[in-house]
Amino acid sequence: MNIDRLVKMANEISEFFAAESAREQAAEDVAGHLRRFWDPRMRRQIIDYLRTEGGAGLSELARHGVERLAAGDPPGA
Amino acid sequence: MFALDHHDHGTAAPVAGAPVTLQIDGHEVTVPTGTSVMRAAALAGVDVPKLCATDTLKAFGSCRLCLVQIEGRRGYPASCTTLVEAGMKVTTQSPQLHKLRRGVIDLYVSDHPLECEGCPADGHCELQSMAAAVGVTHSSYAPGAVHRPLEVDGSNPYFQFDPQLCIVCSRCVRACDEVQGTFALTVQGRGFASKISASEDQPFMDSECVSCGACVEACPTAALSEKALTRGVPRTQAVTTTCAYCGVGCSFTAEVGGTAEAPEVLRMVPNRDGDANHGHACVKGRFAYGYATHSDRQLKPMIRKSIREPWREVSWDEAIGYAVSEIRRIQAKYGRDAVGGITSSRCTNEETFLVQKLVRAAFGNNNVDTCARVCHSPTGYGLKSTLGESAGTQAFTSVREADVILLIGANPTDGHPVFGSQMKQRLREGAKLIVIDPRAISLVRTPHVAATFHLQLQPGTNVAMLNALAHVVVSEGLTREPYVAERCEAPSYQRWKAFVSEPRNSPEALAEVTGVPAELVRAAARLYATGGNGAIYYGLGVTEHSQGSTAVMALANLAMATGNIGREGVGVNPLRGQNNVQGSCDMGSFPHEFSGYRHVSDPVARALFEQSWGVRLDAEPGLRIPNMFEAALDGTFRALYVQGEDIVQSDPDTNHVTRAMEAMECVIVQDLFLNETAQFAHVFLPGSSFLEKDGTFTNAERRISRVRRVMPPRAGYADWEVTMLLSNALGYPMSYRHASEIMDEIARLTPTFTGVSYEKLDRLGSIQWPCNDAAPEGTPTMHVGHFVRGKGRFFVTEYVATPERVNSRFPLILTTGRILSQYNVGAQTRRTDNVVWHAEDLLEIHPHDAETRGIADGDWVGLASRSGETVLRARVSDRIAPGVVYTTFHFPQTQANVVTTENSDWATNCPEYKVTAVQVVRISQAEAWRTRAAQARYAGRTRDPAHA
Incomplete structure (x- = not known):
């Protein structure tokens, strides 16, 4: 999928949770949202993008959220 | 003229009062206080003669036919205007009454043609019946001046007005006033010169009439009658069913003639016992059903290997066989997750349930989504998060108890006209109205209704506006603290309260963002919080934004903080766009959840379905519609089964959508017509209209209503049967013999539907879910006493500006909407005479721009x-503010979604249809522009002739 779109979506999700809760909880909420609503191939792609290409364009919270997601989603899941 | 199966009670039922017992012609009857003698008599089986009374209108007392005698009273009171009293003894038949009634009828028939044969109302005319009842066959008066010959007004495409047949009872005028609220009709002149007049004595078509048909239904003769009845085809059958247009879900009686083999719908009459519409209708449901038999219907299955090849008509077997072979081939080549399906909010609950079952059980993945994705998915997310259930909180009738109506991002008189009329009734009784909308919708100022406040905000600033309203409520101490303390999560409330209290959320600070003066916002907030029962109604103007879900949560926050949830007259009420948006969501059409909104990762829910369906189910969410497009372009999604949705016309950023569609190897379209999406299809399976099948729809108030088959499926199968054919061919057996068996399965698997069955629906008329052991007859009002999630949760709703910005190249903001006469992508209404009101999409632009x-x-x-x-053509209008333009998306020739963007709601990917930066220029070569745009989209493909 177009990684720019996934990055944009992750950042927008993060914007909501950034306002709603403190940083650690917000990161968990971002990861939770991705886990609940993103198809596995989308999750895989954003995790790979962070791991292999550094995740350029992801906001700090989005990056943190994807890291949390990656910790919960084993590689290749 | 009443529906064939209607028994009129003369006056409406009163709001339930203490029982009163009286005698009518010796029969004892007990009725609520406030009941008229006429209604009490009807309930006792005694129909008092009448002409000016009918049970949708207030008693009028003008025809003097319904006179009765009451023991101990002088004279002959009119039974329609006389209320019952305990111990009353009423006589409805006596020589004196008979003589009086004969005199009245004698006068009526002295100026009414008595050649009934050939009259559309012959056999169903109330004047004819009354004359027969009192034994009048001709007038005893010497010939004198009469109102004939007079010209018939046939200007309206659906009904005619024959003034020769009019008895000036004023039922039509009162129906237009009291029921519809348009006030288009009047009795003009006095005495013999009295006549019914539309607007300023204009033809109906040129008047303010909105063609709802209320006057036609109310007319006791054939003065106002459907043109379809003038052909003289007898109506032989009446079938109660549910409209397939908007989310109001009106109940209708389909009156059918013709033969059993070739039945013909002669008219659709609004059902007075309909729990959603109470006998009212709009121009779409009442009259625009002709699309079902339109010659554009594609009635044979078709296949082709490439979208650049012509279609080839084939048998059902061959079409199903080809579709299944392609799905198998693609899954073998690209993997199990390379295919998916889309359910339709225009199809029944049973059909959407089957399509999602097909995808989950037979395709083996969760790549199923529904057109609710592009309209009300933020409603599901926002209300579930805050209140605990993905649905509106009230019944439509709740509006009768509302004191302040906050209407945001919705245009009920156009989009949900029958509810719009109900809302107008309450507003005329004195309820206050706050409209939050970039456009001056009709309710801002319409006869006898004026909004107290119109907050004409900039598109895309709903959340800022709602935060500003909340700021006032909190900072001025207008919250209802005991309610919140008892019913809501304290930490979330404190967090939200602190957030909205910040000065940056004040109306003054946000005025520059919203464009609305702070003092207006403050006054509106005070009114909502302190004006009594505050009811919020909203539509796609809230959801179709990049912050759609945030705005829904902000509405729920506002309602909870002011204690406006959990009783009649209040609530948070989404006005759903299509007839079964609520139902398609309830039925598990979203890729992440089963029916009843249970996530696919929930092991308990999944085990229930696995046990019932006999297969292992995927625990991972599937692709949403926009994700499907992305995956198609990425090469990981290759086949799509689309039932009853035109994604190419309705989804945003058409050029992006069409590139994705072209990338797929097998698109199966099941529809009534060769729609825009069919241009990209390899298999076309004929669909069936709502008249051709059994099932249920669920409207915006969670009301489940029966759809009943009126005629056989024109292409041989109901839509649910076609899904079964696909599933069986794929090797996953489905063997339902009737739609009721699908509902039985839904009830077994869905906690909020446990008590629903066709038997109960037939018995009760309709049911609002949840319907289960705790609420065996349904739940009109939700969250009574406590929220479904336990404690209500407040969310911080930070305003984030849309990424779509104006600049010097695109300096205007386009927002989109709908109009009364057309529906959604227009596939149905464009194939009816509704095009006389709106034959093309227009661009509203402010005079300054x-x-x-x-x-x-x-x-x-x-x-x-x-x-x-x-x-498209411009309509210069000050209904929108400078800097904003507005259009509809009903016509493929315009394809308004070519200009809308990929931006979407952060939580649900619901597209941001409501905010697009655009430029508008005057052009002289319209056809050249249009041709260029069409060629870019449809190069090499065969288009539906109706769209060309």
Whole structure:
């Protein structure tokens, strides 16, 4: 999928949770949202993008959220 | 003229009062206080003669036919205007009464043609019946002046007005006033010169009439009658069913003639016992059903290997076989997750349930989504998060108890006209109205209704506006603290309260963002919080934004903080767009959840379905519609089964959508017509209209109503049967013999539907879910006493500006909507006479913006955005603010979604249809523009002739 779109979506999700809760909880909420609503191939792609290409364009919270997601989603899941 | 199966009670039922017992012609009857003698008599089986009374209208007392005698009272009171009293003894038949009634009828027939044969109302005319009842066959008066010959007004495409048959009872006038609220009709003149007049004595078509048909239904003769009845085909059958247009879900009686083999719907009459519409209708449901038999219907299955090849008509077997072989081939080549399906909010609950079952159980993945994705998915997310259930909180009738109506991002008189009329009734009784909308919708000022406040905000600033309203509520101490303390999560409330209290959320600070003066916002907030029962109604103007879900949560926050949830007259009420948006969501059409909104990762829910369906189910969410497009372009999604949705016309950023569609190897379209999406299809399976099948729809108030088959499926199968054919061919057996068996399965698997069955629906008429052991007859009002999630949760709703910004190249904001006569992508209404009201999409532009561009009303204009361009005619109007333009999306010739963008709601990917930066220019070569745009989209493909 177009990684720019996934990055944009992750950042927008993060914007909501950034306002709603403190940083650690917000990161968990971002990861939770991705886990609940993103198809596995989308999750895989954003995790790979962070791991292999550094995740350029992801906001700090989005990056943190994807890291949390990656910790919960084993590689290749 | 009443429906064939209607028994009229003369006056409406009162709001339940203490029982009163009286005698009518010796029969004892007990009725609520406030009941008229006429209604009490009807309930006792005694129909008092009448002409000016009917049970949708207030008692009028003008015809003097319903006179009765009451023991101990002088004279002959009118039974329609006389209320029952305990111990009353009423006589409805006596020689004196008979003589009086004969005199009245004698006068009526002295100026009414008595040649009934051939009259559309013959056999169903109330004047004819009354004359027969009192034994009048001709007038005893000497010939004198009469109202004939007079010209018939046939200007309206659906009904005619024959003044010769009019008895000036004023039922039509009162129906237009009291029921519809348009006030288009009047009795003009006095005495013999009295006549019914539309607007300023104009033909109906040129008047303010909105063609709802209330006057036609109320007319006791054939003065106002459906043109379809003038052909003289007898109506032999009456079938109660549910309208397939908007989310109001009106109940209708389909009156059918013709033969059993070739039945013909002669008219659709609103059902007075309908729990959603109470006998009212709009121009779409009442009259625009002709699409079902339109010659554009594609009635044979078709296949083709490439979208650049012509279609080939084939048998059902061959079409199903080809579709299944392609799904198998694609899954073998690209993997199990390379295929998916889309359910339709225009199809029944049973059909959407089957399509999602097909995808989950037979395709083996969760790649199923529904057109609710592009309209009310933020409603599901927002209300589930805050209140605990993905649905509106009230019944429509709740509006009767509302004191302040906050209407945001919805245009009920156009989009949900029958509920719009109910809302107008309450507003005329004195309820206050706050409209939050970039456009001056009709309710801002319409006869006898004026909004107290119109907050004409900039598109895309709903959340800022709602935060500003909340700021006032909190900072001025207008919250209802005991309610919140008892019913809501304290930490979330404190967090939200602190957030909205910040000075940056004050109306003054946000005025520059919203464009609305702070004092207006403050006054509106005070009114909502302190004006009594505050009821919020909203539509796609809330959800179709990049912050759609945030705005829904902000509405729920506001309602919870002011204690406006959990009783009659209040609530948070989404006005759903299509007839079964609520139902398609309830039925598990979203890729992440089963029916009843249970996530696919929930092991308990999944085990229930696995046990029932006999297969292992995927625990991972599937692709949403926009994700499907992305995956198609990425090469990981290759086949799509689309039932009853035209994604190419309705989804945003058309050029992006069409590239994705072209990338797929097998698209299976099941529809009534060769729609825009069919241009990209390899298999076409004929669909069936709502008249051709059994099932249920669920409307915006969670009301489940029966759809009943009126005629056999024109292409041989109901839609649910076609899904079964696909599933069986794929090797996953489905063997339902009737739609009721699908509902039985839904009830077994869905906690909120446990108590639903066709037997109960037939018995009760309709049921609002949840319907289960705790609420065996349904739940009109939700969250009574406590929220479904336990404690209500407040969310911080930070305003984030849309990424779509105006600049010097695209300096205007386009927002989109709908109009009364057309529906959604227009596939149905464009194939009816409704096109006489709206034959093309128009671009509303403010006079100032038009003048600076040299645009006059009616000019062709080019509309361009970062996504694409289209051409349409301009309508210069001050209904929208400077800097904003507005159009509808009903016509493929315009394809308004060419210009809308990829931006979407952060939580649900619901597209941001409501905010697109555009430029508008006057053009002289409209056809050249249009041809260029069409060629870009449809190069090499065969288009539906109706769209060409």
